[in-house]
Amino acid sequence: MLIINCPYCGPRDQSEFSNGGEAHVKRPDGSKEIGDREWGEYVFIRANPKGLFYERWVHTHGCRKWFNCVRDTSTDEILVTYKLDEKKPNLNNFKSVVKTPSGEPEVGSGNFTVEK
């Protein structure tokens, strides 16, 4: 169970929140011509990295505000949360604090009990 720090309410239990997928995906401007590829990527394509990930969450059972965060998908740790109108943090800031449980491979499970 995660603790998520809502930028409006403070740290709360994960059960109060809902995940909203990748953050900083820009919706194409409807007043301009949008190509099939551009629109298709907006609707259907999302990144799914192992490691640091910009992500959207909403405090569903709380203030109902949407906000962004940086989450490490391999440890589930949420490193920072920030309001929608705030600048997205540079991922390099977190490179040194990222901890992985056990000699994580680049892809795949890191479910080891002994150091590899």
Next chain:
Amino acid sequence: MKSINLKENQFIQFHQKISFKFDGVKYFGYKGDTIASALLRNNINLVGRSFKYHRPRGIYTCGIEEPNALVQIISEYSEPNTRATIKKIYEGMEIESQNRWPSLENDFGSINNLFSPIFTAGFYYKTFMGPHKKFWKNLYEPLIRRAAGLGKPPKDFKGISNHIHHNVDVTIIGGGLNGLLAAKSFINSNYDVLLIDFEEQLGGIINNSNKISLIDNTEPKNWLKETIQEIEDSKNIKILKNTLVTTYNYINHLIAIEDRFVGSKPIEGKVNSTLHKIRTGHTILCNGHIERFLSFQNNDLPGIMLSSSFEKYMCRYGLAPSKEPVIFSNNSNSNSLVYSLIKAGLKPKAYIDSRSGEEIEPNLFDLIRKNDVPLYTNSQIKGAFGNKKIEKILVEDSSGALNEIKCDCLCLSGGINPDVHLFTQSKGLLDWDEKDLTYKPSKPFQPTITLGSASGQFNFDNLNSDINEKLKTFKVKKLDVKLELNTNTKYNIEKLWEVSPQKKSLWAKSFIDLQNDVTTKDIRQAITEGFDRIEHLKRYTTNSMGTDQGKISSINALGIVSDLLDKKVNEVGTTIYRPPYAPLSFSAIAGRNCYEFYDPERKSPIHSWHLKNGAIFEDVGQWKRPWYFQINKDESMHDAVQRESKNVRENAGILDGSTLGKIEIKGEDALEFMNLIYTNSFTKMKQGSARYALMLGEDGMVKDDGIICKISDQHFIATTTTGGAATVLGCMEEYAQTEWPNLKVFMNSITEQYATFNISGPNTREIMKKAFPNINFSNEEFPFMTFQFHEFNGVPIRILRASFTGELGYEIYIPSNSALKIWDNIQSLGKEFGLAPYGTEAMHLLRAEKGYIIVGQDTDGSITPIDLGLSWMIGKSKKDFLGKRSLTRSDTIREDRKQLVGIIPSNKADKLEEGQHIILDKEIKSPIPMLGHITSCYYSSTLGHDFALAVIKNGHSMIGTKAYASTSSMSTTGVDIVKPVFYDEDNKRLVS
């Protein structure tokens, strides 16, 4: 095995007798006894039959690690798989042994032991996958189903569990010597501390063994009493007893289960367990160690027990399970058992050690010699033999000669392991200790501290410095405890995993997992077959996959595998220890979220009236909605629905529509926002008018529909489907915040604030006039798709002229608190006009006759407005709205998409069914192209036949042609594809 009672102690008082039943026979134990200690007191050691081979099994341990002694507690809803070594007895307790038929002594399933050569590693996989499918179905499956397994499922389970949340700075798991010392350091500090112990009494090793003789120059028992008192008096420390930490999640989140009825029968209706959910800053693991066993032929015979468990029975329960056990060890941990036996005036029948005489501790040597205990050094047990109990063992001594020793009990020690289960759950890493031959915690992943034997410190020399060093960050009091030991030894162990069998026979078994009946031969076979990765091997052999997760044996398996593969144990690795540490019941996990609290029931303000008037309810999301109303008990659903719908067409009907989602949208930019959310354009819409609207996903598929009332450009009220209300509000909020934060707009749910009555039918206007005499309901004053605000008897109401039935209709919105009164009033006024309530089923029938869709029934997330023939609802001049661009994707403009059509049987007497496939051929010959399927289907007494809505490929251009509907009996029904409108196509009745 003949046991004797020793001296009383603070845990067991011999004057407090308790009676209980085991397999129907009455026995006596004492208050404080576990089922296991009570059974041993009565010289019962055969307590169950094994999982696969139905071999007789006894009590192997004295704690949570027990693999064998699992019993069914008949007096507690027949709770199965209860560890007899933990569960305390109480007066009148009824216990049954498991996995045997007809009786424990004469078990038919033990015939499996004869078949055992076929039940080897991978048996299930090979049988499933192999060519002998017939064998599986006719022989193996029935055999296995009857014979395999643990206890039977509980009956009429009524356990209640509470959940409690904690938020603390430090959690200490384990209240043994190290846990108590750690807690002592935190006394009166500024930290909130939880001290959790699985037992009723704190003390761990102090209570369970005679290892320690003095603490700070006082008797350990007295020291314990004082220390516990100090900890209890400290305001910042809370102690949870009888509480087992089962789970160590990310971010120091722990789950622990507390048994609220230790030593007494759970009272029905009372909370019998508490699930503690603990969020902690630091976790200090002081959960000790577990002794492991050794593998040799028949190492599962009743009468074989771990040596530290034997000692625990002596120290904790005042009971020696046998007067003269044989001890077999490869390490120094069993020294204290020898000491305890002699202290109690007993002595081992023999002491057998695989180590050489030089390696054996001098103290032990002296003790054994002084008391004339037969000593075998450099020796191994080749096998244990006996009928349902151990009778003799064969010992190979240092000269290689075989010695037979008669005995009724054998105590084993294969070494000790830190209990690393929770540590690895926390994602901490282990490292193999070549000297102590066990995995020890090395790198914590979370703020986790391990102390004492849980950290792999099997000696007491560094007790103070280790605790002081590891708790340094907390800046708490430094400890200086003086410890004196009875058996002053350093932990010493010699490698021994398995003794080679004396006789090589197909039936000779040396077990590596007692609960799952895995033998060392199975491990060998699995490796020969290529399952040499430890995770594969575990699944192939089912080693350590029982409810005990191989607590006393999994390390032995790793040792055997590493020897076979000639690899270091660190390279072999361990399988992952997964939560929970020990099984916990579903009822504990569910807590209060069960029965009526599982999912909230939502009821409309009219619910009480429905109950009194014969409503049969349907669940729509969380809502209870009247499905139909029974005028008498004999009326069938079909008759009720036809009566209700006919009455709407001929007179008038009233539906409780309060469950419809209602959202109020306000703000300077509300108009622009609504134009972006819905497909329709609201710009030219007049104030006070309403519009049927569609909401799409960004993929262009219909997500929800509803009626939008425009009060002004800055104020709208939208209705949603009953099930979609929360999603639609969530979607509006999301887009308002994330995509269009520049728009000044606010929205709120008003679903529960207003009740809604849908009145429709030709007589409706007369009823409305009578109910609301001050309002002009003429077509000119109150046209179709307009709404008006009024006040009625001081209650503000809104009336919308709209209809979902195709008849003249009005929707009345009333504040919920005043709704029932007005509903009652309309009921009585409406009688003379034939007004009758109708339910959701009649509503569905009526709307289908008009071809009105239900989102989620006639659409399934792959249907666009164009597919539904609702292109007119798309505001083409609008630059943008949700999903607009998707409506011109190559896939959405395909002509052969599935489109909404009407279906009627060519022969009007034929029946149709929801879900039927529409095909072109009369004969079904597979493969056959399927055009689509029927989404809604009803019998209409207005039409006099069945009719249906369907989505079929290229449907719009197929209108006017014939096709077939497949039936479940592989035949077909001829159907006509028609426009999806069956009644009053030009809407004369709607606007009448």
